[in-house]
Amino acid sequence: MPEKIPVHQYDPGKGEPSASDLYAKRRKIQPRSISGAFEHWRNFGVWLILGLYFSVAWINYHGRQALLFDLPNRHFYVFGWTFWPQDFILLSWLLIISAFTLFAVTVFAGRVWCGYACPQTVWTKLFLHIEKWTEGDRNARMRLDKAPLTLNKALRRTTKHLGWVVVSLLTGLTFIGYFDPIRSLWSELKASQWNEAEVFWMFLFAATTYLNAGWLREQVCMYMCPYGRFQSVMFDRDTLMVSYDHARGEPRGSRRRDADPKAAQLGDCIDCELCVQVCPTGIDIRNGLQFECIACAACIDACDSVMEQMGYAKGLVRYTTENALEHGHPIHILRPRLIGYSLMILFMATLFIYTLSTRNPMGLDVIRDRNALYRESSEGLIENSYILNVMNKSQDPEDLEIHVQGMPPGSIMQGTQHLHLLSGELRTVTETLEEEPEKLHHTEMSIDFHVNETGKPGVAVDAASRFFAPAADR
Numbered sequence: 506m507p508e509k510i511p512v513h514q515y516d517p518g519k520g521e522p523s524a525s526d527l528y529a530k531r532r533k534i535q536p537r538s539i540s541g542a543f544e545h546w547r548n549f550g551v552w553l554i555l556g557l558y559f560s561v562a563w564i565n566y567h568g569r570q571a572l573l574f575d576l577p578n579r580h581f582y583v584f585g586w587t588f589w590p591q592d593f594i595l596l597s598w599l600l601i602i603s604a605f606t607l608f609a610v611t612v613f614a615g616r617v618w619c620g621y622a623c624p625q626t627v628w629t630k631l632f633l634h635i636e637k638w639t640e641g642d643r644n645a646r647m648r649l650d651k652a653p654l655t656l657n658k659a660l661r662r663t664t665k666h667l668g669w670v671v672v673s674l675l676t677g678l679t680f681i682g683y684f685d686p687i688r689s690l691w692s693e694l695k696a697s698q699w700n701e702a703e704v705f706w707m708f709l710f711a712a713t714t715y716l717n718a719g720w721l722r723e724q725v726c727m728y729m730c731p732y733g734r735f736q737s738v739m740f741d742r743d744t745l746m747v748s749y750d751h752a753r754g755e756p757r758g759s760r761r762r763d764a765d766p767k768a769a770q771l772g773d774c775i776d777c778e779l780c781v782q783v784c785p786t787g788i789d790i791r792n793g794l795q796f797e798c799i800a801c802a803a804c805i806d807a808c809d810s811v812m813e814q815m816g817y818a819k820g821l822v823r824y825t826t827e828n829a830l831e832h833g834h835p836i837h838i839l840r841p842r843l844i845g846y847s848l849m850i851l852f853m854a855t856l857f858i859y860t861l862s863t864r865n866p867m868g869l870d871v872i873r874d875r876n877a878l879y880r881e882s883s884e885g886l887i888e889n890s891y892i893l894n895v896m897n898k899s900q901d902p903e904d905l906e907i908h909v910q911g912m913p914p915g916s917i918m919q920g921t922q923h924l925h926l927l928s929g930e931l932r933t934v935t936e937t938l939e940e941e942p943e944k945l946h947h948t949e950m951s952i953d954f955h956v957n958e959t960g961k962p963g964v965a966v967d968a969a970s971r972f973f974a975p976a977a978d979r
């Protein structure tokens with residue numbers, strides 16, 4: 506007999522058939538603060554990242570901002586190295602290496618990036634600290650939420666938002682300080698001389714920070730972050746995850762501290778819900794792995810403190826793997842996927858370091874004069890003109906020489922032939938090549954411009970171009 510699909514009759518007179526609501530109203534989450542081993546690591550990560558973010562922009566190296574992405578001039582300064590758009594391949598390598606490192610970390614330890622180092626987590630944690638300083642911990646904040654508006658409530662709320670706004674503005678200022686020298690930005694700010702673009706970008710980043718870390722918080726991780734959604738496909742049964750030991754914890758139930766759980770036929774979970782109260786995404790880890798979990802381990806610290814108070818072994822909630830939880834297998838680190846990622850990272854990092862260390866310290870672009878293929882000078886010589894962009898990508902000033910190769914012997918090069926370029930400097934020079942018509946046997950010749958360090962012909966860069974001559978002179 507074929508299987509029958511049940512059909513429900515729809516009667517318009519009796520209202521719509523029942524449907525589930527696709528929109529879930531946000532439940533405000535007030536995470537409780539907790540101390541413990543993982544909280545120390547989390548705080549260490551947060552203060553380290555914030556410290557680096559706010560301080561690196563102010564570090565100078567060789568008289569210039571050490572980390573500066575100078576977009577208008579297309580120079581990227583990274584601690585003494587100068588990168589140009591031509592070095593984009595190196596940046597691509599760096600991004601690929603970072604992506605593979607993130608994949609390897611995810612395969613090994615799940616969403617630890619999200620829990621400890623993601624900017625959304627870091628800034629939210631800072632905003633939570635400000636909230637705690639101004640409004641108190643979870644219970645005080647929940648009481649304040651329900652309380653009528655009083656002077657005390659208004660003062661606390663205003664102080665909190667002022668704190669958030671100051672941090673957001675500093676975040677915006679620092680962010681654009683990585684693209685526009687931060688010291689001049691600061692002086693211009695004091696003199697009220699910012700241009701419209703600077704004001705726009707600073708306020709845009711400040712507003713984004715204020716909204717994401719102050720208001721949206723866990724919703725960014727749950728609904729907006731694409732990486733959070735696809736990370737789970739990288740997990741395997743040996744990936745470390747924050748998990749509740751169901752076999753040990755159930756059946757859960759409250760009891761007196763001195764009660765024997767076995768006699769009461771209870772597991773080790775006392776159902777205190779502390780693990781839920783500390784969770785920044787508001788989930789209950791006892792319900793199993795959930796996509797909202799950012800592996801921050803706050804619930805581990807919370808549960809360990811409860812286990813300690815009860816005199817039970819720690820680790821009812823812990824970092825473990827599916828295989829270890831279900832089959833008691835030891836944690837298995839060296840597995841093919843992780844080895845594959847590690848080898849890939851090693852290979853790409855070696856290639857990146859090799860390319861960086863053997864990178865030509867000079868750059869050269871040649872553009873032909875587009876107004877005329879050639880000109881005839883008053884002396885009857887055939888002339889071609891070129892614009893040369895010469896770059897010094899090294900960390901030191903350089904004396905350079907310009908030559909041309911491929912022209913018949915005796916040809917003349919009019920223009921700059923010796924240059925002194927500062928570190929990271931780009932100079933545009935014009936060169937004109939002249940030749941007697943009788944020596945030109947073709948209407949078109951391949952030539953090379955050659956720039957080398959004065960006295961070091963081996964440290965050089967070449968760029969190809971063409972020399973044109975009139976056909977009538979052949």
Ligand code: SF4
Nearest residue numbers: 784798799801802804
């Ligand atoms: S369940 Fe635990 S590890 Fe996951 S987000 Fe909540 S507190 Fe962090």
Ligand code: SF4
Nearest residue numbers: 774775777778780808
């Ligand atoms: S903190 Fe530990 S004991 Fe308390 S409810 Fe959570 S899992 Fe159970």
